[in-house]
Amino acid sequence: MEQQVIDKVLSNARKRFYVEAWRRFRENKLAFAFLFILGIFFIIAIIGPYIAPYDPYKINLARAREPPSLQHPLGTDELGRDILSRILVGARYTLGISIVSVILGALIGVFLGLVAGFYRGLIDNVVMRIVDVMLAFPAILLAIALSTALGQGFTSLILAISITTFPVYTRLTRNITLQVVEEDYIAAAKLLGERSIHIMFRHILPNIFSIIIVQATYYAGLSILLVSSLGFLGLGIKPPTPEWGSMISSGRGYLLSAPHIALIPGLFISLTVLGFNIVGDGLRDALDPRSKKIL
Amino acid sequence: MDKILEVRNLTVHYYLPQGVVRALENVSFDLYKGEILGVAGESGSGKSTLALAIMRLIQSPGKIISGEILFRGRDLLKLSENEMRRIRGKMITMIFQDPNSYLNPVYQVGAQVAEVYEAHNGGSYRDYLSRVAELFKIVRIADPQRRVYAYPHQLSGGMKQRVLISMSIAHKPDLIIADEPTSALDVTIQAEIIDLLNDIRDRYGSSIIFISHDLSLLLEISDRIMIMYAGRVAEIGSRDEIKNDPKHPYTKALLRSLTYERKSKLYSIPGSIPSLINPPSGCRFAPRCREAIDICSKQDPPKISLGGRVVYCHLLRGEGQ
Amino acid sequence: MSDLLVAVDIRKYFPIEISLFKKLFVRAVDGASINLGEREVIGLVGESGSGKSTLGRILAGLIRPDSGSVYFNGEEIINSRRTIPSKYRYAIQMIFQNPDTSLDPRMIIHDILADAIRSRSKGLSRSEVTERVIKLIRQVGLREDHVYKYPHELSGGEKQRVAIARALSVDPIILIADEIVSALDVSVRAQILNLLLEIVENRGLSMIFITHDIGLVWSITDRVAVMYLGKIVEFGDTEKVLTNPMHPYTKMLLSSTTSILIGKIFKDPRFRARGEPPSPIDPPKGCRFSTRCPLVDKECLFNEPILREVENDHFVACLKI
Numbered sequence: 001m002e003q004q005v006i007d008k009v010l011s012n013a014r015k016r017f018y019v020e021a022w023r024r025f026r027e028n029k030l031a032f033a034f035l036f037i038l039g040i041f042f043i044i045a046i047i048g049p050y051i052a053p054y055d056p057y058k059i060n061l062a063r064a065r066e067p068p069s070l071q072h073p074l075g076t077d078e079l080g081r082d083i084l085s086r087i088l089v090g091a092r093y094t095l096g097i098s099i100v101s102v103i104l105g106a107l108i109g110v111f112l113g114l115v116a117g118f119y120r121g122l123i124d125n126v127v128m129r130i131v132d133v134m135l136a137f138p139a140i141l142l143a144i145a146l147s148t149a150l151g152q153g154f155t156s157l158i159l160a161i162s163i164t165t166f167p168v169y170t171r172l173t174r175n176i177t178l179q180v181v182e183e184d185y186i187a188a189a190k191l192l193g194e195r196s197i198h199i200m201f202r203h204i205l206p207n208i209f210s211i212i213i214v215q216a217t218y219y220a221g222l223s224i225l226l227v228s229s230l231g232f233l234g235l236g237i238k239p240p241t242p243e244w245g246s247m248i249s250s251g252r253g254y255l256l257s258a259p260h261i262a263l264i265p266g267l268f269i270s271l272t273v274l275g276f277n278i279v280g281d282g283l284r285d286a287l288d289p290r291s292k293k294i295l
Numbered sequence: 296m297d298k299i300l301e302v303r304n305l306t307v308h309y310y311l312p313q314g315v316v317r318a319l320e321n322v323s324f325d326l327y328k329g330e331i332l333g334v335a336g337e338s339g340s341g342k343s344t345l346a347l348a349i350m351r352l353i354q355s356p357g358k359i360i361s362g363e364i365l366f367r368g369r370d371l372l373k374l375s376e377n378e379m380r381r382i383r384g385k386m387i388t389m390i391f392q393d394p395n396s397y398l399n400p401v402y403q404v405g406a407q408v409a410e411v412y413e414a415h416n417g418g419s420y421r422d423y424l425s426r427v428a429e430l431f432k433i434v435r436i437a438d439p440q441r442r443v444y445a446y447p448h449q450l451s452g453g454m455k456q457r458v459l460i461s462m463s464i465a466h467k468p469d470l471i472i473a474d475e476p477t478s479a480l481d482v483t484i485q486a487e488i489i490d491l492l493n494d495i496r497d498r499y500g501s502s503i504i505f506i507s508h509d510l511s512l513l514l515e516i517s518d519r520i521m522i523m524y525a526g527r528v529a530e531i532g533s534r535d536e537i538k539n540d541p542k543h544p545y546t547k548a549l550l551r552s553l554t555y556e557r558k559s560k561l562y563s564i565p566g567s568i569p570s571l572i573n574p575p576s577g578c579r580f581a582p583r584c585r586e587a588i589d590i591c592s593k594q595d596p597p598k599i600s601l602g603g604r605v606v607y608c609h610l611l612r613g614e615g616q
Numbered sequence: 617m618s619d620l621l622v623a624v625d626i627r628k629y630f631p632i633e634i635s636l637f638k639k640l641f642v643r644a645v646d647g648a649s650i651n652l653g654e655r656e657v658i659g660l661v662g663e664s665g666s667g668k669s670t671l672g673r674i675l676a677g678l679i680r681p682d683s684g685s686v687y688f689n690g691e692e693i694i695n696s697r698r699t700i701p702s703k704y705r706y707a708i709q710m711i712f713q714n715p716d717t718s719l720d721p722r723m724i725i726h727d728i729l730a731d732a733i734r735s736r737s738k739g740l741s742r743s744e745v746t747e748r749v750i751k752l753i754r755q756v757g758l759r760e761d762h763v764y765k766y767p768h769e770l771s772g773g774e775k776q777r778v779a780i781a782r783a784l785s786v787d788p789i790i791l792i793a794d795e796i797v798s799a800l801d802v803s804v805r806a807q808i809l810n811l812l813l814e815i816v817e818n819r820g821l822s823m824i825f826i827t828h829d830i831g832l833v834w835s836i837t838d839r840v841a842v843m844y845l846g847k848i849v850e851f852g853d854t855e856k857v858l859t860n861p862m863h864p865y866t867k868m869l870l871s872s873t874t875s876i877l878i879g880k881i882f883k884d885p886r887f888r889a890r891g892e893p894p895s896p897i898d899p900p901k902g903c904r905f906s907t908r909c910p911l912v913d914k915e916c917l918f919n920e921p922i923l924r925e926v927e928n929d930h931f932v933a934c935l936k937i
Contacts, residue, residue: 003743010746013724013764184718187678188779192735192786193705202731206722337803437892451892481663482828483889486872490888508802512874552806555831556878557855560813563806 024286031282034275041272045091052085056242065258075260078250081242083264090242090265095272097154097237098223101161105223106216108162109169110208114200116170117177128174131167139164143226147235157236161226165219172215176208210287217280221273228269244269299469299502300326300349305362307344307353314572318344318357320526323598324605326470326502331492333513333534334506335549336523339568342506345523346472349504350389351379367469385415388463392475394455398447404458405443411465430461433498434491453484460491467499474506489516511553514538522546525569525579532604542606544584578609586610619690620822621652621675621708621790626684628670632897642896644670645681646846649923652790652822657813659833659854660826661869662843665896668826669713671843672792675824676710706736709783711812713795715775719767725778726763729753732785748785756781757811773804780812784819791816791823798828809836831875834858839929842866845896845904848923852930858882862932864909886910903935911936 026032044051054072060080068075074083116127134142142164150156180186181204189199228245230236237243239250244265251262303323309316319341326332336342347353349364351371364371366387371379391397399407408427409420424443431439434457447455456476463471473492477485493516496503507513513520513534520537522529522545530543541547548564555561566583569575575582581591588609596607599614626648629641645667652658662668673679675686677693677700686694688707693700700708712718719728729749734740740748750760756777767775776796783791793812797805813836816823825837833840833854840858841851842865850863859880861867867887891908900906902917909916913936921933 003746006746007742009764010724010726013726016724017722017766184712184714185720187673188710188712188718188782189720189731190678191676191705191708191710192732193702194731194735203720203722207720338801453892482830482874483663483868483872484892485874486889509874511876514876515874550876552802553831554876554878555835557834559835560810561806561835563803567803 021286028282034278038275045095048088052088054082054085056086056089077261086242093243104162105165109166110173113170113173117174134167214284221276297328301365303363306360310356316571329500330518331503333517333520335510340523341526385466387470388468390473390476434461472504622687657823659837659840666843667846706786708790709788710792736786752781794826830873856930
């Protein structure tokens, strides 16, 4: 066979694992639907400011606290700002920051976990003790402490959340790495003279990838809650920035008179977190079909 | 010699979404009091299904389609579940392959064995612990008194299997069905367990149906051997007859694959075990049989009786009855 | 000459922590010496806990011994301080027991073999590598389209063939086969072994064949080493050891085997297995086999026997001979 043809067949074969996983994922209607919803939210995060009907910062006290109407499909908040526009623009803050934090946290965490699990000994002990200490704190407390310490601004916020979340990845990665390292195919790789770094990235990482991705999707949900909670508490992103969490905070005082101000951003947050959890479940089932469903 | 078990034309099917699995078809054999009958067969031969059928443990999607299982004159297939429960664990008991799956890791082994007494005689398991220690002595567990209080993880594989065996002899059963009881054990431990089963047979007069994929093992322990292939009986004969004068081509091939000769190629039967959903018509071994003739793939092989022996093969037509 | 690979007094202890202050060791290999010649197949036989797998991994350079050395063509390549230098990496390759875990589940067969080929021959073009992969896969009896599959899409036997291909891809001189057919269906074993033996013969390789199956030892090995609890108790020409064993454990092993061997293999019911093997964590003082040996006496409880030559190419470690 011609080399080009063979190359094509090979690359198709290599992709087959993911192609089939995607097919399995699509069969899960619920997960697929939520993926679609999350997709829309992401698009909004990118194009939000361009499609917002009103200026999200424009105050109009005359039309404050109006319930949803034709003019303002999601109503107005306590300062008369259009909630729909604020939601559309706020998406990039709430979602953007959480996603970046998740990715950063995962990168740090997985790297540390791989090293700890592969080399063991002193490195493993040191890393895991640090992780143990960090995991002893409730995430929100840690996030608050870090946020206060690192000060204002988006970078500080991203750092705070990444640092809060990386320990879970480290522990997970390290534990699985310990198991994978014992498998015969790793021994075979050593017999062939493959170097440690090569073994880590060529053999161990792909085999733990599915678990990490699933964990990351669950953690994306947590991240969003952390960003929103910090925003709600007045740390992290401050008003007038339309971050969904701080929108809930501002709307707190009007729960009886104008509940939509707090509830609508709350609904969007819930939907996003729920979406990540369900997509995470779907990913887990698609990537590792052997894990049987109990229900 | 008394017959303790008579199985006549036993047929068991499994109804799966892919189709009907004809796991057992027209299986017939006798079992005499105090004898060890070896049942030999590879995976897919139906040997485990046979064990479950005799114990009436076949569950959906499996179904016993037809046949009789006469135990001491009564047809087990016609009994009520309650009557069957009184027989199971008492008169007919079973030993399985992997003791780990059958021993609960959170309870002491003595308590688990005592449950057998509890189930049939009432009371609490504590009343029976001394009897359990006795049983442990019979099955040659070292330090029996202390081991009654041991947990499964504290025992070796061989010891765990002895615990299972003690459960099965608690009520001095008429029939013990052993389904691959030594496959997971080292060869020296296996030899000890085999000796133990022989001992039990001598002591209690129990009959044993010993199921294994290892025909060479059965040649050591059995009085008579039944060879199964793809859900049907191929041949039944005494140990010596099977070893020195096998009649069925499958038996011959099986023996050959188990024979090791110095510095020579290993033999394996060409082809593979047929699917039981769509088994070949006629003799199920015909596609792989070196001696097959035309009729073999067209008609089911007849039952040929030669004295005490039974062979299901077209090639022997004319011999015996 | 039997000096292609020589292992001298290999010891490997694995620590188990009982409490913060107490540490016990599993004495997996406790002073084993073995030598392998060119074009020779040596069997390493023992039951679970004998240390044969650990010894195999030490010889392959996967585990560093706690003490002892391994020499390749007279040059010391392994000791407690370092393991195989890269230039000898390829000389010794291993094939593992479990086909499900010896191939990276995330890689297609082509890449598994390509990686192996590239690790030895740098600078090959993509098409050259693929060409070699396909040639290799044909040598082990598989078709070209197998290389585009993932391991889970292959059967156990096919996976083992791939494992063999991988081991051969770097042109080794010595193969260590660790129970390579134990996890396979009985019907498939012969094919895989015949294939391996043909390859070993054609390429003039040497092999250490680790197994618990005496039948296989009889069939394919030139010499055999019998291991018990971390020590080699008997070693020598296969025919001599199996027809005229000297060590009581070897006699017990042979008397407990049920495999059908053509030839005058030792068998004596007086040496039938008895007793449980002691734990490798706390082996008895003196001879390890004393707890089960029919010849045991006071001397055996205090002195450890060492291997000595009892006839040409036949070594035994026993005080009672």
